[in-house]
Amino acid sequence: MKLFLLVALLFCWPVHAKPQSDLPTLYFTNLPNNFTASIGAEVVKVAYQKLGIQVEFVDMPTKRALVQSNEGKVDGEIHRIWSIVDSYPNLIRVPTPINYVDQVVFSSIQNVDIKQCADLAPYSVGIVRGVKHAEECTRDLPLQRVFNTDVRMMALLSAQKIDFAVSSWVNGMWLRKSMNIDNVHVVGPPISRQLLYHYVHKKHADLVDKIDAVFQDMQESGELELVRKQVINELLKNAH
Known part of the structure; x- marks a missing residue:
């Protein structure tokens, strides 16, 4: 009887999601004290979560950030303008704009x-x-x-x-x-109005279509603009 109860408990034990620390992690550069970047960071975080990928952000100055991303020392940029690939050819632009x-x-x-x-x-x-x-x-x-x-x-x-x-x-x-x-x-x-696009290093070329599909879905559903407004409201509310 005890064995039967033990087996029953094992089968009824709740199945938990994989711990957050076990998810793959990508690192993107962030511009400190830049509130446009704060908006893009939240959009990127929400989008990658839908793919089962967590993201971290690394603060650094704008020029250094681009150099580090282009060299593959980090995984890419939260977002930049359309033409940035002209100067940093190892970065791949994800086609759907995520901020402006x-x-x-x-x-x-x-x-x-x-x-x-x-x-x-x-x-x-x-x-x-x-x-x-x-x-x-x-x-x-x-x-x-x-x-x-x-x-x-x-x-x-x-x-x-x-x-x-x-x-x-x-x-x-x-x-x-x-x-x-x-x-x-x-x-x-x-x-x-300057449109801003997410960039990944070329080593992540296989992710471009996947994350772009998520951005498109977020754009069409209105989620992208909703995230943007929520971050702006939070920033302005906490300004002091």
């Missing part, structure tokens, strides 16, 4: 409407060093000011030491709240 950057203009000036980069020509305009879409927008402007950090740029914008600042909507709105700036606002509609 709305490039906007911030200012303390009232009653002015900026619709395109050329409209900034008469003014002093701040950008952050290394932010490609901002550099391209202001390349030919005579009064361009380049800052090492967006915190410094927004502080001088609030103090009216510069007229405008070009930034992503997400980063700019987070800075307004975290720095307690109430005299700076978005001026006009977005001047551009």
